[in-house]
Amino acid sequence: MPGFVEWGLELIRRASSDLSPDVEAAVRKGRDAEPAGTTARNVLDSILTNIDMSRTGKTPICQDTGLTTFFVHLPRGFDAEQVRADLIEAIRQATREGILRPNSVHPITERNTGDNVGIDLPHIEFEPAVDDAVTIDLLLKGGGSENCGAQYRLPEASIKAGRDLAGVERCVIDAVHKAQGQGCAPGILGVCIGGDRAGSYMGAKKQLLRRLDDTNADPKLAEMEARLLETANKLGIGPMGFGGLTTLLGVKVGWMHRHPASFFVSIAYCCWADRRHRLVVRDGVAQVL
């Protein structure tokens, strides 16, 4: 009977080669908005061709498959250490098959472990499941986009950002400007308001698991997401930073309670290749969504 090694491997294959339809639709919408004959449109056409080729050929959309990050929801009675061991085995197999690039470098010796396994690699966040299904979300995002992440501490006088939601929005626009095309624009932003330094960054990254076509349950944040997307796209940075109308494909905002003294705004920048899929296992039957 197949288990988490086989299921994990299938999840990794899908995430690496088969871009979610909501992300592809957003790229297509951006492509249609750019005037014919512009480099911006040509870039988005190449991206769409690449998405199609990768899905058909089952090859990695991007060679930078990032630091493998799993978000696991585990019902009572499951052995988290066994799931971890199985996911590690799946990663080793995926790396051998050329679905993942070996991205685990020892920072002191500079040696690459060659198998994507190392200290905190893969990164796995375990949480209790709300029902009896196991869900595993996998996010693959490249290092170039990870480097474009940012954290602000309000107030931030240089951009006239106060300790309020208007200040939050100013941080986001500033971060998009700083990123230019470096994170493989058009990008997708996960934003977290509040939390402590570490939690806030992870909260921002978790927002990247949301579908681009969903609507924030909080109407105020839903409005903020739409406004930030529209405003950021006025910066004119465009695909790859070549100039154009499509600088971002989406903005997703969440929050955490904060300390009275701390007001962090954390931004996770994801390249257009927002490679995420979800594995759901219920009664021993697995499905990759």
Added chain:
Amino acid sequence: MIKESIKLRLPASEDTLRSLRIGDEVLISGTVVTARDMAHKYMVEQRPDSLRDILEGALIYHCGPIMVADGDGWRIVSAGPTTSAREEPYQADVIETYKLAGVIGKGGMGEKTSAGLKKSGAVYFHAVGGAGTLLARCVKKVREVRMLEEFGVPEAFWVLDVEDFPVVVTMDSVGGSLHREVLQASELKRKELLGL
């Protein structure tokens, strides 16, 4: 107006390279050599002459590909560009030392590289970031690899023969930089949007 892509075959003359301008869409055929972070540090700090045979007249490609061992050789699976900015301290020196035609990368580079391109008559070409499958299919042959043991797969020097590899000139040999232009225009926009 839809521009026709320019076909560029390597090695190219200095005149040909100097005739390219930012915004030109180019299809490259010839030899490119991948080199990224460890490779640039190594080239500048140790200046190995052993790399001259593969680098002179070629393009360095900022890329850490996915490779799969295939019989005696290697199969390239996914090979888009990586962010070039990290090589800014080294690039101008590397271009001059190894007589490169230029580099392929993404995200653009800074003023030091721009000055280096002008001096050496070299060009910065931008490939589409994330287009790993599409760009790997433009590689017709994996010729050889150097420093694989020392640097690992993503950071080794992979010598690749490419055909009609699609890029855009974003920094040219007369000091032009599309990245500088977009940065300046978007900075004005940022100030306007934030009322700064």
